[in-house]
Amino acid sequence: MNKNPFFFKTYFFVALIVVSLASFLFIQDIIFKLEEKSLIQSRIFAKFTTGISENQSNAEQIIFEEIIKNISFPIVITDTTGYPLSWRNVGYLDTVFEIESNPKYLSDLQKIVEKLDGEKRPIELVYNSKVLAVIHMGEDPLYKKLQFAPFFQVIVSTIFLLIGIYAFLLYRKSEDNIIWAGMAKETAHQIGTPLTSLKTWIYMLDEKKNVEKNILEGIKEDCSRLETVSNRFNKIGSNPVFELTSLNETIEEIASYFKKRVPQEGKNIVSIETSLDTDEQIPVDRELFKWALENMIKNSIDALKNSTEGKIKIETKNEKNRILIRIKDNGIGIERKNIEKIFNIGFTTKKFGWGLGLPLSKKIIEDFHKGKLILERTVVNDGTTFLIILDKDEKKNFMDR
Secondary structure, eight states: OOOOHHHHHHHHHHHHHHHHHHHHHHHHHHHHHHHHHHHHHHHHHHHHHHHHHHOTTHHHHHIIIIIITTOOSOEEEEOTTSOEEEEESSGGGGGOOOOTTOHHHHHHHHHHHHHHHHHSOOEEEEETTEEEEEEEEOOOHHHHHHHHHHHHHHHHHHHHHHHHHHHHHHHHHHHHHHHHHHHHHHHHHHHHHHHHHHHHHHHHHHHOSSSOHHHHHHHHHHHHHHHHHHHHHHHHTSOOOOEEEEHHHHHHHHHHHHHTTSOEETTEEEEEEEEOOSOOEEEEOHHHHHHHHHHHHHHHHHHTTTOSSEEEEEEEEEOSSEEEEEEEEOSOOOOGGGGGGTTSTTOOOSTTOOSOHHHHHHIIIIIITOOEEEEEEEETTTEEEEEEEEETHHHHHHHHO
16 A cells, blocks of 8 residues: 555545535435426426416316426325325336236236335225215325434435544554655664674784684674664664564574573562474564564563563464564553553653564554554553464465565
8 A cells, every 4th residue: 555645645635526526416415306306396386376367178277288398206095995196206117007918917006005005094985975086195205315314414424424534543553664664764874883893803812812712703693684774763763674484483583692681680580481382484574473473572671670570471473374472570560550552652661661662563563564452451460461463364475566
């Protein structure tokens, strides 16, 4: 889908014109029909009164020409026994003037009479206390339009409102994407400058023989890590590159990295364990996907900073049509008032946090990998569980490309 903000503005403007035009034409059609009926009634009045005053025999012709011919609703006149005498606007029977020779005509007319009586109560034509005939009539199409007009206006207004909301949300999302891309590119650039200098210094230290190897290796590893972070930020502002990747190997790699860095002694002890189902090759942008998982594990570590028995568990479940990844901790949990805010950019409860970790993970999982990231469970002082859902159809789509 085109994510250009100008496209959304144009889309909304065109939708506004279409909806407004449809509403205008519908109402104008009703107004035109009402004006037409008023004109016919005026003409009937004029012709009937002048016709009677000039020539009484003109009355029947005026009634036929101006009233009967202009009836727009279905009508059947029957005698008191229910036998049809005349009819109009009843489909193919309008061209039939003799029904005695064909029982089907009579049967069809009687069915129409039953249907019309279901719509409106029949009217008896009485003269001198004697019922001369019974009028069976249906709803006037114009009357039906007038009945529907308020609902049509509500429907049009609702459609317009939904289009407006949808366009606004898409526009907001496109703006968020632009902000993400710009921020990511700038961050990658800012990291890249000192990183280049740092790599030069490492090369010079590597040439010296009196530098302890373990210190140098640690600096190299962290420098490599910093380079990875820079590349990841760069990817946010670019198109992701997907490749089939072992899910279990990726998770074990991440877990292994953090196991070496979480507190292991003193008052703050944190353990990380994995419980992985059958492995699956999944199409992901490896660096971005790892980044999403790492952000969530970092959140769990922060939630366990005062715990003496902190536990983080990463579980997978390989189902028929989807893969589930759960990241659990027994940390401080999330307060109820903050649950709806945790995926908002800039929201954080940490003193020095930026509020980017979870929103970034959600963007990577949902926008780039078409999955779902949800807060499955959280209880204050009893831990939090996040759930990632990956659809296996994405793998089929990737393989078909």
